[in-house]
């Protein structure tokens with residue numbers, strides 16, 4: 001079956017992919033892409049002193065050596081979780097909590113030198129990895145909160161609860177840090193539309209075009225408004241554990257300012273770098289597997305023209321399944337539940 005390669009907008013580069021629906025918007029990498037983007041990577045054979053806004057294709061410990069001291073405002077860590085998982089040519093093997101904590105600490109400590117005194121750190125993990133992550137963070141930085149993200153998608157089990165949530169630990173280097181909750185407000189449909197004595201909406205606003213009421217709510221540490229990327233979303237890639245741009249956008253907007261520097265040493269498909277670029281931040285980015293590093297470069301190229309972040313419009317995050325209500329929202333072929 002032929003599907004459209006969304007890399008070139010307006011230009012139909014057809015790729016032969018078996019078994020993918022014509023509505024599948026997954027960003028694919030062709031042999032030509034690999035040839036094209038490979039030369040743009042920073043590799044051990046091609047080390048360049050200026051690695052800001054580049055993708056470093058190396059082991060993260062070597063790549064971290066290229067990041068200057070005290071240059072990073074926001075560190076986003078999405079390492080392999082403590083699970084058996086194949087990442088391109090490399091398989092991460094699950095280990096005891098103690099060994100996972102040791103492994104985490106072995107690379108986390110060398111990274112601390114790259115952080116400013118005012119920097120923030122977010123670390124993603126599942127319930128099992130979380131125990132080790134918390135113990136290491138508490139030894140070296142100030143742990144401030146744990147966000148739980150209801151990611152929904154997960155494999156059901158006959159013998160256990162379906163694993164449908166992930167944690168994002170929030171920590172800072174010191175007590176002097178930037179945090180802007182007003183940048184990450186959530187726009188929710190009003191369930192109980194109370195009015196005051198004059199008949200005016202109380203703590204909510206009507207959206208005339210949408211014909212509905214909404215409330216801008218303060219961001220909490222429980223996130224239910226985002227899903228993992230699906231095949232019908234323009235940001236989707238073949239990476240096995242890709243994070244949604246909307247999730248990374250919340251971290252970046254709450255904990256960095258325009259022009260700040262974000263560092264992701266486990267870049268995967270490039271989500272942090274792409275979202276940082278869309279939001280006017282710079283980045284340091286490392287991914288060991290060339291296949292993923294090339295996807296990241298391709299997404300960065302797409303982001304030069306396509307700056308939208310699904311679920312984030314007009315400076316607010318929208319709760320899921322509100323596509324029809326959004327002002328000026330176009331009817332799309334994307335089913336609501338896949339937003």
Ligand SMILES: C[S@@+](CC[C@H](N)C(=O)[O-])C[C@H]1O[C@@H](n2cnc3c(N)ncnc32)[C@H](O)[C@@H]1O
Pocket residue numbers: 058059060061078079080081087088239241242243244265266267268269270271272286287288289292
């Ligand atoms: C959980 S994934 C990150 C996914 C990413 N947040 C995204 O949205 O696509 C972890 C990534 O770290 C990479 N990785 C694992 N060990 C690494 C290492 N030692 N150095 C650099 N990258 C590594 C894996 O190849 C994988 O792509």
